[in-house]
Amino acid sequence: NAGVTQTPKFRVLKTGQSMTLLCAQDMNHEYMYWYRQDPGMGLRLIHYSVGEGTTAKGEVPDGYNVSRLKKQNFLLGLESAAPSQTSVYFCASSRGQGVIGELFFGEGSRLTVL
Amino acid sequence: AQSVTQPDIHITVSEGASLELRCNYSYGATPYLFWYVQSPGQGLQLLLKYFSGDTLVQGIKGFEAEFKRSQSSFNLRKPSVHWSDAAEYFCAVGRSGGYNKLIFGAGTRLAVHP
Numbered sequence: 001n002a003g004v005t006q007t008p009k010f011r012v013l014k015t016g017q018s019m020t021l022l023c024a025q026d027m028n029h030e031y032m033y034w035y036r037q038d039p040g041m042g043l044r045l046i047h048y049s050v051g052e053g054t055t056a057k058g059e060v061p062d063g064y065n066v067s068r069l070k071k072q073n074f075l076l077g078l079e080s081a082a083p084s085q086t087s088v089y090f091c092a093s094s095r096g097q098g099v100i101g102e103l104f105f106g107e108g109s110r111l112t113v114l
Numbered sequence: 115a116q117s118v119t120q121p122d123i124h125i126t127v128s129e130g131a132s133l134e135l136r137c138n139y140s141y142g143a144t145p146y147l148f149w150y151v152q153s154p155g156q157g158l159q160l161l162l163k164y165f166s167g168d169t170l171v172q173g174i175k176g177f178e179a180e181f182k183r184s185q186s187s188f189n190l191r192k193p194s195v196h197w198s199d200a201a202e203y204f205c206a207v208g209r210s211g212g213y214n215k216l217i218f219g220a221g222t223r224l225a226v227h228p
Contacts, residue, residue, distance in 0.1 A: 031213055033215070040123070042204060042220040042221050043204065043218040045216075048213065058215065090157055090158070092157075100146055100214060103160070103214060105157030105158045107155070107157045108156075
């Protein structure tokens with residue numbers, strides 16, 4: 001069972017470069033999320049989606065864009081990477097409205113911006 | 115605004131000893147509370163959750179947590195720690211109608227000595 005798959009798992013960028021992180025889930029979940037994890041700060045929500053074609057801002061959305069063209073995929077884009085975006089990025093998914101609880105996480109994508 | 119505080123950044127225990135990880139939350143109504151565990155290089159996995167009812171909840175891997183409304187706490191416990199429990203533990207809070215967006219604490223890193 002694949003669950004939530006993130007690609008790539010590691011990436012090094014130079015300041016100003018762009019990139020896209022891909023998240024794919026095979027559980028037919030309605031909701032998907034992108035979090036970033038930084039030491040001493042836990043996980044902070046960047047953007048989320050409550051269904052195909054919808055996206056919304058989380059706690060720390062600046063410098064990121066997202067798209068959910070297909071229900072199973074949630075893309076996180078960095079248009080002009082900055083060193084402050086060096087982090088570990090986690091994608092997660094969960095079932096939809098009326099179901100509270102478990103988020104299923106990918107294994108993370110470690111991004112370094114030089 | 116919701117918030118979660120985990121006062122202990124690092125905890126070290128001996129194998130076989132008991133464990134308690136602290137979590138305090140700030141939320142106006144009855145919160146939905148979660149504990150997640152992150153093993154090195156992995157994504158987060160749900161240990162247990164509290165929505166309502168019995169304030170002592172059981173989770174996987176022998177963990178339990180107790181909700182204390184008067185103290186705004188949701189502490190995680192285990193009677194006897196195993197070396198495989200070494201990981202980082204995150205407390206999180208959510209709410210009804212919140213699209214399962216969770217607010218995470220900064221995490222507590224647990225080390226287990228043989």
